[in-house]
Amino acid sequence: MRTRTKVLLAIAIWLGVAILLGLAFGSEGKNEEFQPQNEFKLEPWISLKVAGIDLSVNKAVLYLFLASALTVMTMTWIANRMEQRPNRVQTAAEVFYNLARSNIAGGNMDPRFAARWFPFVGGLFFFIWFSNMIGFIPLPINTEETIDVFGIGFPALALYAATANLSVPLVLTIVVWFSYNFQGVREKGFIRYFRSWLPPGLEDMNPVGKAAIFVIEVLSHFVRLISLSVRLFANILAGHLLILFMAGGLAVLLGLAALGALTFPMVLFFYLFEVVLVATLQAFIFATLTAIYIGGATAESH
């Protein structure tokens, strides 16, 4: 009874604040100057154009460098400080290392290829994990809005993730796609590799049916380019959009103050969901699918 009263009271206060805000401010026109959806707009900080290709440095580039530096530095730092009796940080790192080694790489490939491709798969896992995680830490990257600290305009805190931009997952996917096809061709030879794309059990089929199935298999291999990249990109983008809209983006866009009060408690829920589950899960999925693709390309009997 006690808990129930508390929950009801909390809901009543929540709705009361929303209604009060709605009565007090109503919809006093929109704030056109502040555009929260600019979180996903890439402002070129340093303009660079090499032979017609835009290579400007923007916040996505900063996040990429941050993620790479974090991945390399934390892992080497922990590796150089290995002890017989692991402390907490080392234990946590060992759990993830074991997950990448025995579960992701070892569970989906032959032992020979698992040993060869574990650095690649593990590197992908840790890079994407760090890249996702620093996306949920507010960093001073919003150069459009500034905060004055002792007269100096610092960029405002904002969220962004390199993986919330299609280019980054797409490049990772292209690297994965070429490496698994390359490994398959190197292992089995050109003709045998492409023959192994056909599922087993089609020996009695006529050539036309085989060709049709081969075309479908070729398509499915190319669709992997889209599915692997868009899965990571869309998950992170949708998470950031949800956090943005619930945290007040909707209220600003529509000019309704009460809506902000209504949606605000959901931010906590979505933020925890994204940080605890989605960020790690998407890194795990990307690495696992890479291992599955390499394992499938090199498996003896497909």
Next chain:
Amino acid sequence: MVDVLMLAQGGGGITDTGITDAGKAIALGVGAGLGSIGAGIGIGIIFGKEIESVARQPEMKDDLQAIRWLGFALTEAVAFYTFIFGLIAFFL
């Protein structure tokens, strides 16, 4: 509420661009919503089957856990594909 309708109509009365924008907004909402139905059913099936399997063979729990998360993430992504294509329809 009026503001939502105004936003959907492109800020003014019903004009041609207003109708187009409204159609795009409806496409985004309906597309992402219908896509979520399929992904929701899929995720429900995955977790339901996993619970069933663990109830039948509790010793398989650790093996099933990894497969469950793989299936969950693969299915959940389908909802986001529809969402992304909805956004593409909305902004292009």
